[in-house]
Amino acid sequence: MCKRVLVKTRIPVDPVGMRLITWNINSLRLRLPLLKQIVEQENPDIVCLQETKVPDPLFPVQALNEMGFVHQVYKGMKGYNGVAILSRQPLEPASGMPDWCTRSDCRHVAASIATSAGPILLHDFYVPAGGDIPDPDENEKFAHKLAFVDEATGWFARTPPARSILVGDLNIAPLEHDVWSHRQLLKIVSHTPAETERLKAWMATGFQDAMRTITPESEKLYTWWSYRNRDWRKSNRGRRLDHVWMTPDLMHGLRDIRVLKDVRDWESPSDHVPVVLDFDPA
Template sequence: MVMRLITWNINSLRLRLPLLKKLVEEENPDIVCLQETKVPDPLFPAEALVELGFPHQLYRGMKGYNGVAILSRLPLDSVTNTPDWCSRSDCRHIAASIQTPGGPVMLHDFYVPAGGDIPDPEENEKFAHKLAFVEEAAKWFTDSPPVRSIVVGDLNIAPLEHDVWSHRQLLKIVSHTPPETERLNTWMAAGFEDAMRRITPEPTKLYTWWSYRNKDWKKSDRGRRLDHVWLTPDLMPGLRNIRVLRDVRDWDSPSDHVPVVLDFDPA
């Protein structure tokens, strides 16, 4: 039983619902995890997503920013004993248990704070919030070691040298600074492995985000790997493939992130 999961920072679900429809038609996923849905729960387009083939939906959203959702063809059980990260209730995490022939799989969908522009927690509250969020996540998973678990989402940190277009030039740019990458690695070490880099090891360049400021994003290719797929070691033998759908960045009115596709056997 090979399952297909897509994670995507869609940057407004209602605005890009046609792109999601196209993506689903082309890739036929069993599960879709979205970030930055930017829609409050009463306005979530649940019926339209049922029509796309996802009768099982979990979502947590707010007006104008943030927001996460898990859409599934398979039954989902909501996981409600997760923290209120940094006591902000800002819709950055949702979790589900998925029943599979090999037993339940715990799925976590995260949208980590971007952190603003100044990489100094004393000068920039947004950066302080980002560091605190990642520290809190690392501690939570360390205190409750994950089993048969997946973390996906826009973690807003590119941890490795070849996760950015220029390691040297971005060391002082938010998303690739040592305080961020060290904390992200601590979180991953709480019980996960970097599944994307298992399929595409360093030193191959691997990006999932390109700024809107780059008019010709493909020519400049100044990307960063901000979107991640982590698996616990007990699920790694079932890893079949991971693909970054770069071509989606050229669709009409795209997100600045592209989808990442995971194929795995949860047995």
């Protein structure tokens, strides 16, 4: 069963400036050494993970404690999906979050972080990939993906976000330069109009695309490269599937966003790379 886990303690006021990393790790236990290396390199305050692929009883609490993340909120299941928020600062799990598509498949976790200007609500999502056939009538996985995004859009429209950050593997590359070839990928799952229009509608419920605030839409920007590419760097057939959204009331604090592209060259990497957000929460 999916669970939220909280290490309870008094919530202090944050220091000025925070660093958050979001990463589809594609198996937390398998890639714990890579996570440790990233943490040592970047020293984040918060890490949001997707595709942890670990049931809650086997979640590596102690190993993450040793990295400094003594506050952990997670939902996981065996072999599939799974999301986690890891923090050096206390977290308060968000209440009233939906069971998306009534599947209880561990694709979303949310938590509140106290700051000097008031709490920030952090959402960590792993949207269904959608399979290979971009037809909801022929492909149940694609139908599930569209239904998931529609449901999330409706929920956020009814519950307008404020002082919120949404990150994760949303499995959709919405803009022309979020993929290596807009023309060739229009009929490929992750960049079809049915998906991109829905993702933009979800973001329009109250978020802004923080990554594209830092990197203009006219520039190529990727966070994922397929394992099928023998030389991923040379072919550079990437997609921006991982996202950072912020509500307008937090955008003044946006400092920088970096894609850690070199992590894709590390031994036994995920096909996604981490994205680093630096912001002032005040």
